[in-house]
Amino acid sequence: xxxxxxxxxxxxxxxxxxxxxxxxxxxxxxxxxxxxxxxxxxxxxxxxxxxxxxxxxxxxxxxxxxxxxxxxxxxxxxxxxxxxxxxxxxxxxxxxxxxxxxxxxxxxxxxxxxxxxxxxxx
Numbered sequence: 646x647x648x649x650x651x652x653x654x655x656x657x658x659x660x661x662x663x664x665x666x667x668x669x670x671x672x673x674x675x676x677x678x679x680x681x682x683x684x685x686x687x688x689x690x691x692x693x694x695x696x697x698x699x700x701x702x703x704x705x706x707x708x709x710x711x712x713x714x715x716x717x718x719x720x721x722x723x724x725x726x727x728x729x730x731x732x733x734x735x736x737x738x739x740x741x742x743x744x745x746x747x748x749x750x751x752x753x754x755x756x757x758x759x760x761x762x763x764x765x766x767x
Contacts, residue, residue: 699726701739701750713739715750 703714711734713720724731729741729748741748 699741699748699750701752704734704736704739704752706736711735715739 699715701713701715702717705712705714710721713731713734715726718726720726720731720734722731722734726741729743731739732742732747733740737752739750741750
């Protein structure tokens with residue numbers, strides 16, 4: 646029969662307190678996953694996609710701001726898109742800053758036709 650040792654209890658209690666402290670610290674920073682990198686930070690060796698890989702699909706204008714849809718995700722001015730900061734959203738293009746260089750993404754609109762069918766008079 647072994648005697649109860651308080652040293653066996655110290656490690657689990659210390660681990661639990663560290664986990665609780667760290668989870669509250671990460672929650673204050675707005676990140677739910679403490680192992681995820683902040684937006685715009687990439688792992689070493691990973692390169693940013695070229696501007697050709699980014700496609701501006703839509704620009705929606707609200708009462709106070711515009712929202713740009715790039716590669717099926719919505720962004721506002723100031724957001725990071727694959728490490729590039731959105732500095733301007735216009736009706737037809739978005740300007741991204743990459744250090745001291747700027748990249749312009751133009752909105753490519755697909756042509757579409759509207760067919761109007763007459764309705765029977767009432």
